[in-house]
Amino acid sequence: MSAARETHIRVSEIFGPTIQGEGILIGLPTVFVRTGGCDYRCSWCDTLHAVDSDYRDQWHPMSVDDIWQEVVRLSGNKPLTVSLSGGNPAIQPLRPLLERGHEDGYRFALETQGSVAKDWFADLDVLVLSPKPPSSGMETDWSAFGACLRMAGKKPQLALKIVIFDDRDYLYARAAAARYPRLPVYLQPGNHTPPPPADDDAKVDIDGIMDRMRWLIDKVTEDRWFEARVLPQLHVLLWGNKRGV
Numbered sequence: 167m168s169a170a171r172e173t174h175i176r177v178s179e180i181f182g183p184t185i186q187g188e189g190i191l192i193g194l195p196t197v198f199v200r201t202g203g204c205d206y207r208c209s210w211c212d213t214l215h216a217v218d219s220d221y222r223d224q225w226h227p228m229s230v231d232d233i234w235q236e237v238v239r240l241s242g243n244k245p246l247t248v249s250l251s252g253g254n255p256a257i258q259p260l261r262p263l264l265e266r267g268h269e270d271g272y273r274f275a276l277e278t279q280g281s282v283a284k285d286w287f288a289d290l291d292v293l294v295l296s297p298k299p300p301s302s303g304m305e306t307d308w309s310a311f312g313a314c315l316r317m318a319g320k321k322p323q324l325a326l327k328i329v330i331f332d333d334r335d336y337l338y339a340r341a342a343a344a345r346y347p348r349l350p351v352y353l354q355p356g357n358h359t360p361p362p363p364a365d366d367d368a369k370v371d372i373d374g375i376m377d378r379m380r381w382l383i384d385k386v387t388e389d390r391w392f393e394a395r396v397l398p399q400l401h402v403l404l405w406g407n408k409r410g411v
């Protein structure tokens with residue numbers, strides 16, 4: 167049996183096409199493959215259904231062929247950029263999926279917190295590293311983060327995307343960006359109202375997000391931090407914390 171046939175990936179959901187709502191690819195049509203399981207527990211994670219083991223029964227080990235069939239069906243067999251998110255997609259064996267998709271002319275963008283480095287990062291088209299600021303309650307292991315960048319090498323387009331809730335987070339983002347001056351940096355105002363995953367229609371605090379967005383723009387412009395890009399989560403503005411969009 168080929169490696170691709172043997173490999174199973176733990177999948178929480180596959181959905182789309184929708185638009186990429188965050189960061190460097192914002193607005194680009196994409197299909198999401200969301201893997202289940204994460205080595206972090208961010209206090210404000212908006213995707214608990216792919217993190218918390220209470221939702222484990224909703225995660226399914228899928229073969230590369232089955233995942234690929236679903237991506238091709240959703241995209242109508244027309245190549246696009248597949249977004250790999252989670253949970254932490256870096257803890258899954260994704261190399262054979264990248265190989266399968268590239269054969270068909272698809273591209274892959276992956277988002278990870280940068281805690282686990284894999285050699286197949288070098289096969290990605292886009293790698294978004296999203297180190298977690300103090301408000302998350304997580305501690306950044308900068309040596310693991312550096313390993314992610316080394317593994318990625320020269321092929322993938324790279325970007326930093328940092329969620330910001332408060333002043334401490336902002337200072338963290340400045341320090342993180344200063345470590346990697348060549349990486350484009352995206353600042354994303356935090357969304358304070360991650361609803362329980364069962365409550366798809368829970369109201370999102372749009373006013374809070376917009377206030378934080380304006381505050382963040384003031385910070386960046388006052389500091390003359392002209393390399394930073396400030397962007398909201400477009401999909402949250404449009405659809406709230408709904409799953410599958």
Ligand SMILES: C[S@@+](CC[C@H](N)C(=O)[O-])C[C@H]1O[C@@H](n2cnc3c(N)ncnc32)[C@H](O)[C@@H]1O
Pocket residue numbers: 204210211212213251252253254255277278279295296327329354355356357358359360399
């Ligand atoms: C759900 S995570 C999954 C991928 C990976 N675990 C990570 O954190 O990069 C995708 C993105 O959503 C961001 N995110 C999670 N919860 C958020 C919230 N409450 N407000 C704004 N962004 C959030 C994360 O920081 C990350 O950039």
Ligand SMILES: Nc1nc2[nH]cc(C(=O)O)c2c(=O)[nH]1
Pocket residue numbers: 184185186187188213251252277401411
């Ligand atoms: N449209 C859309 N864009 C996104 N960008 C990052 C997402 C994520 O949850 O990882 C996400 C998501 O769930 N939906």
Ligand code: SF4
Pocket residue numbers: 204205206207208211212213217252253254279
């Ligand atoms: S690393 Fe990402 S998926 Fe994991 S808990 Fe934090 S935001 Fe959620």
Ligand SMILES: [Mg+2]
Pocket residue numbers: 212213
């Ligand atoms: Mg999300």
